[in-house]
Amino acid sequence: MAVLVFTESWDGKFKKSSFELVSYAKAMADSIGSKTIAISIASVSQDELNKLGIYGADKIISLSDEAFKTLDNQVYTKLIAELADRENANILVLAHNNTGKALAPRLSVRLKAGLVSAAVELPSSYDPFRVYKKVFSGKGFVHQVVKTQKKILTLSSNSFELIESNTTPEIEEYSPEMSAVEIKTTVVDIQKQTGKLILTDADIVVSGGRGMKSPDNWGVIEELAELLGAATACSRPVSDEGWRPHSEHTGQTGKIIAPNLYIAAGISGAIQHLAGVSSSKCIVAINTDKDAPIFEDADYGIIGDAAKVLPELINAVKEMKA
Amino acid sequence: MKIFVCLANVPDTTTKIKFTDQKFDETGVQWVINPWDELALTRAMELKEDTESPVKEVTVVTVGTLGSEPTIRKALAIGADNAVRIDAEPEDSYSVAWLLSEYLKNYEGDHLVLTGIESSDYNGFAVGGMLSEFLNVPSVSGVSALDIEGDHAKVSREIDGGLEQVVIKTPFVAIVQKGIAKEPRIPAMRGIMMARKKPLEVVSPGSFDNITEMLDFELPKAKPQCKMIDPENAKDLIGLLQNEAKVL
Ligand SMILES: Cc1cc2nc3c(=O)[nH]c(=O)nc-3n(C[C@H](O)[C@H](O)[C@H](O)COP(=O)(O)OP(=O)(O)OC[C@H]3O[C@@H](n4cnc5c(N)ncnc54)[C@H](O)[C@@H]3O)c2cc1C
Numbered sequence: 358m359a360v361l362v363f364t365e366s367w368d369g370k371f372k373k374s375s376f377e378l379v380s381y382a383k384a385m386a387d388s389i390g391s392k393t394i395a396i397s398i399a400s401v402s403q404d405e406l407n408k409l410g411i412y413g414a415d416k417i418i419s420l421s422d423e424a425f426k427t428l429d430n431q432v433y434t435k436l437i438a439e440l441a442d443r444e445n446a447n448i449l450v451l452a453h454n455n456t457g458k459a460l461a462p463r464l465s466v467r468l469k470a471g472l473v474s475a476a477v478e479l480p481s482s483y484d485p486f487r488v489y490k491k492v493f494s495g496k497g498f499v500h501q502v503v504k505t506q507k508k509i510l511t512l513s514s515n516s517f518e519l520i521e522s523n524t525t526p527e528i529e530e531y532s533p534e535m536s537a538v539e540i541k542t543t544v545v546d547i548q549k550q551t552g553k554l555i556l557t558d559a560d561i562v563v564s565g566g567r568g569m570k571s572p573d574n575w576g577v578i579e580e581l582a583e584l585l586g587a588a589t590a591c592s593r594p595v596s597d598e599g600w601r602p603h604s605e606h607t608g609q610t611g612k613i614i615a616p617n618l619y620i621a622a623g624i625s626g627a628i629q630h631l632a633g634v635s636s637s638k639c640i641v642a643i644n645t646d647k648d649a650p651i652f653e654d655a656d657y658g659i660i661g662d663a664a665k666v667l668p669e670l671i672n673a674v675k676e677m678k679a
Numbered sequence: 680m681k682i683f684v685c686l687a688n689v690p691d692t693t694t695k696i697k698f699t700d701q702k703f704d705e706t707g708v709q710w711v712i713n714p715w716d717e718l719a720l721t722r723a724m725e726l727k728e729d730t731e732s733p734v735k736e737v738t739v740v741t742v743g744t745l746g747s748e749p750t751i752r753k754a755l756a757i758g759a760d761n762a763v764r765i766d767a768e769p770e771d772s773y774s775v776a777w778l779l780s781e782y783l784k785n786y787e788g789d790h791l792v793l794t795g796i797e798s799s800d801y802n803g804f805a806v807g808g809m810l811s812e813f814l815n816v817p818s819v820s821g822v823s824a825l826d827i828e829g830d831h832a833k834v835s836r837e838i839d840g841g842l843e844q845v846v847i848k849t850p851f852v853a854i855v856q857k858g859i860a861k862e863p864r865i866p867a868m869r870g871i872m873m874a875r876k877k878p879l880e881v882v883s884p885g886s887f888d889n890i891t892e893m894l895d896f897e898l899p900k901a902k903p904q905c906k907m908i909d910p911e912n913a914k915d916l917i918g919l920l921q922n923e924a925k926v927l
Contacts, residue, residue: 367840428838430808430818453804454839458796459820459854462808465773471891472772474797474804487894492801496696497703498899499801502892511804541817541851545833546844555840561926585927596857603823603858604837609692609799610714610857618926629692635899639924641916642905652905657919661910673914677921 358391361446363437364409365456366399373514373558374452376412380520381479381512382450383413389483394418394444395526396437398425403528410526412519417528424537428456432539434463439533441468446507453511454557461511471503475613477516477636494609494632514557515615516636556605559588561618562637564607566592566630568623568644568663572600577667578622584674590614592624608633622663626651643667680789680827680849681736682723685779685806686754687713687769687798688747698896703800710750714863715795717757719853721860722825723793724758732827733789736760740782742767742775748879755874756866762879770889772801776809778884784814791832791849796821796856801893807854817851823858 360382364375379395386393395414397406400421409417418440425432437460441449449464451457453475465472473488480488486503488510556562563582565575575589582589589605596606607614609632619637623644624630631654634640642655643663652658659666690696691709698704712720726734739754741747742765751762765782769775783792792814794807811818823842824835827849834845834853866874908916921927 365839372839430811430820431816434812455821455837456839458804459808459818462772462776462805463812463818465805466776466809466812469890472803472805473891475802492893492896493690493694493696493703494692494799494802495899497698498897499893500895502894503890504892505890541847542819543846544843545846547838547841548843549841557839597861604842606857618920618924632692639920639926641920654902655905656903656924657908657916658905659908659910659913659916661913666910666913669913670917673917676914677917677927 358389359394359444359446360386360391360448360450361441361444362393362395362414363449363451363457363460364395364397365452366397366401366405369401369405371401371405371408374454375409376519377514377517378450378452378512379409379412379414381517383522384479384520385448391447392416394446396420396440398433398436406528407526410524411521413522413524414526415524417526418531419528420531420533422532422537427540427542427544428459429540429542430459430463431541432535433460434467435535436533438464438467449507449509451509451511453513457511461509465509468507468509469505470507470509471505472509473501473503474511475513476510477513495635496632513613513615513636515560515617550604554586554588556588556590556612557614559616561585561587562590562614562616563587563620563622564590564592564624565595565622565663566624567594569595574664575601577664577671581620581667581671581674584671584678592630621651621655622667624651625649626654680733680791681738682726682734683783683790683792684716684720684723684737684739684759685792685794685810686716686720686739686741686750687795688741688743688750689713689798689800692799696898698898701895701897703896710747712750712754713795713798715797715856717863718857718860719793719795719855720754720757720759721864722855724864725860726827733829734827738763740779741765742769742778744768751879752874753866755877755879756870757864758870761877763882764879765882765884767884771891772803772805772809773891774887774889776806776813777887779806779810780813781885782882783810789830789849791827792852794852794854796854807852811852814852817847818854819845819847819851820854822853822855825853825855825859
């Protein structure tokens with residue numbers, strides 16, 4: 358028996374979400390008395406691989422062959438399923454990010470394993486296997502029961518604390534039997550978001566809505582974000598208008614995030630927007646309209662003009678840092 | 680080439696969600712095309728109208744009971760050529776994907792399948808990926824742009840921390856998200872009239888099993904009241920975030 362974790366790295370470094378995943382998997386493995394095994398498909402140094410041990414990986418299976426660099430959902434599914442069978446894994450966890458969303462459903466079919474998407478906590482019971490999760494984009498909760506022997510979960514980022522257990526992992530360099538010629542997906546171009554924090558990974562997010570009036574007014578959002586080490590986000594009309602890139606759009610039809618702090622400036626708090634941000638631990642709303650629905654979901658509110666309030670907050674953060 | 684667009688019938692996104700006996704209460708609910716599927720359909724229509732693209736036909740496929748037909752008719756009014764309703768109550772992502780695959784696997788012509796990345800009701804993020812595995816074809820997920828040239832597609836997909844342009848041969852399943860089309864299309868009067876006469880095939884499915892179950896629905900817990908800060912002393916917020924909320 359094993360809990361298998363699919364980890365991801367970026368330029369040779371593991372993402373924070375991967376450490377969260379390993380911590381989460383380790384907690385499950387402890388409850389059912391099994392091992393925690395991590396898979397890494399990328400070229401990652403031995404030192405970096407060992408970091409997965411800090412969070413409890415007993416074993417790491419590393420596939421560093423550059424031929425498998427391109428994410429081909431079908432090929433990755435075969436690779437992971439093969440390892441899941443070989444390791445006799447009964448639980449498989451992936452991050453609830455772009456890659457996890459692409460692979461988990463395919464694996465569910467291939468392994469005939471029931472899937473729970475976007476889990477935010479540990480299963481409430483293992484037999485029957487029950488996980489508490491959001492439905493209706495946060496307007497409800499449900500207990501999802503998985504009836505198959507094998508189970509797959511995707512874990513929402515920022516929803517599980519990092520827990521150090523300092524294991525010394527065994528590392529296996531894996532060369533798969535299947536050949537990379539099966540890869541059907543060809544990447545012809547890639548635009549990496551450079552220097553900026555990835556929105557779904559960020560602990561703090563500063564977000565602007567239509568109340569910011571014009572894309573020219575985003576300087577204060579960016580400056581505050583920079584000072585706080587935060588990522589920037591926006592409401593849907595803002596990205597629809599092309600004021601900001603689609604990748605920043607949060608909400609039901611955009612990104613779903615759960616930072617520790619979400620600062621919403623000039624956002625009315627439409628139900629579809631809240632669907633993407635309501636899991637934030639603390640929400641701050643800045644809005645000229647005292648009746649804006651965002652205040653119902655916010656922890657702290659300021660009724661005022663964002664163009665005036667944000668510069669004051671910038672000054673206050675500078676003072677705090679000084 | 681033919682594009683199949685898989686449509687889910689979901690409660691309008693502004694629906695006030697109610698649970699009765701810990702089950703979703705459907706009384707008074709307005710049903711709509713799942714928002715991502717609506718964008719997928721819009722893109723499919725744009726491709727069909729583009730004389731340079733090989734797309735000649737758009738078919739929508741839904742797993743649903745009779746009650747989902749108004750939503751299917753809306754898709755026909757938007758412009759789909761024909762529709763298929765697989766007559767079953769959607770149980771879980773796995774069974775829905777299996778039912779779709781049982782229908783789609785028989786199609787031998789040149790084609791492409793589009794699904795939305797998630798459905799706004801049970802947020803499973805799963806049908807598209809599961810369908811591709813059942814069909815044993817490639818899939819591309821997080822698709823925010825799609826063009827077709829001959830027998831291959833050019834696709835933009837979101838990765839964590841960027842965007843990739845990918846080339847892939849048809850058939851495959853494109854799992855689409857925001858950006859794939861600018862605004863969802865709204866049916867015009869003429870479209871609504873024509874939709875009544877368009878073919879809607881009803882298929883009786885074989886037996887199937889769900890492998891997960893949703894039990895004991897409940898509403899989110901109420902949030903404590905928002906603490907208001909005087910705009911004249913906006914600076915106080917930073918202290919509160921630091922010392923009270925402890926998030927800075
Ligand atoms: C199917 C569907 C899916 C959707 N998905 C999403 C989604 O994923 N994400 C999303 O965000 N929306 C989504 N929407 C749109 C959503 O319904 C709202 O229209 C949108 O969130 C509103 O964006 P906003 O708050 O920026 O703009 P508005 O609603 O126009 O609000 C602007 C706010 O700014 C305030 N304001 C004005 N001037 C100032 C100022 N100087 N200082 C401070 N405040 C000011 C106003 O009081 C107002 O509250 C969806 C809609 C539908 C139908």
